[in-house]
Amino acid sequence: MDKKFSNKAVNFFKKEGFYIILFICLCIVATVALLTARNNKNQSAELQNSKATEQKQVKQTAKADNKSSSSYDNALQVKKSSNTNTNAQQKTSKEVSSSVSTSFQKPVEGVIARGFSEDPVYWDSTATYRPNLGYDIQTDLGKPVFAAMDGKVEEVNTATQDGVEIILDHQNGLKTVYSNLDPNVKVSVGQMVKKGAVIGIVGKSTLRSAYEKYGNHLHFAVLKGKEFVDPGKYIKY
Structure with missing residues (x-):
């Protein structure tokens, strides 16, 4: 199987x-x-x-x-x-x-009667010796006084030994001082003025140099920072 x-x-x-x-x-x-x-x-x-x-x-x-x-x-x-x-x-x-220009216009028409001097010089008005930190510019009473350059009116002083005084800040480090002005000034504090603008007229408000032999004049000074400098660096007469 x-x-x-x-x-x-x-x-x-x-x-x-x-x-x-x-x-x-x-x-x-x-x-x-x-x-x-x-x-x-x-x-x-x-x-x-x-x-x-x-x-x-x-x-x-x-x-x-x-x-x-x-x-x-x-x-x-x-x-x-x-x-x-x-x-x-x-x-x-x-x-x-x-x-910003540093070219000045003459502040008044006239001639330099006393120049800038850091050394003491004799003054007939006070019979003393002291510096003259500016120009005394001989001119006529009532002559217009011009802004030497564009600026802002910083001060208007009416009771200084140099008489009625205007200080312009030219906002470039320089200031100019105008003294022995007539009390009837043409500007006010804070006002902006242009170069050549009339800011006042020559007066007889000075005490310091009222009796100088050269007579009527504008006292003009220049401040650089806080120091007075010779204006002859900026204007020529």
Whole structure:
């Protein structure tokens, strides 16, 4: 019986062996294909995840670059604006400096009766020796007195030893002083005056030099800072 069964089995495999092997091969191919497809799917998913991560990193990097570039551009703009402001300020300062003139007009028509002297000189009016920190300009009583330069009226003094006095601040470090004026002055404190404007007339209000031999005169002085300087540096008679 066993022999008969064995013969049947051998005959079966002889007849159907090809199909059995073909079936097994197909099963193997299907299994390999299934495994390959699964691996490809996993690899595709990993690749997509990798691409997504790379894109995210690229976006973040681009965002950071844009922010950095924006900050840099803003810094350049601020620097440029600062340089522009600095240049504008320097230009304005130069324009102001160049617009301020130190050329004086004669404050009154006349001649120099006593010049500037830091050393003491003799005064007939007081019989004393003292400096003359300005010009005594001999002229006629009532002669108009002019602003030597554009300026602002800083003081109008009516009770000094040099008589009625006007001080103009020229806002360039210089001030001019006009003394021995008539009490009827033409300007007031705080007023802006132009070069050549009439600010008063020659009077006889001085006590210090009322009896000098040269008679009627305007006492004219120049202040540079707080120091009196020779008016001859700015006007010629």
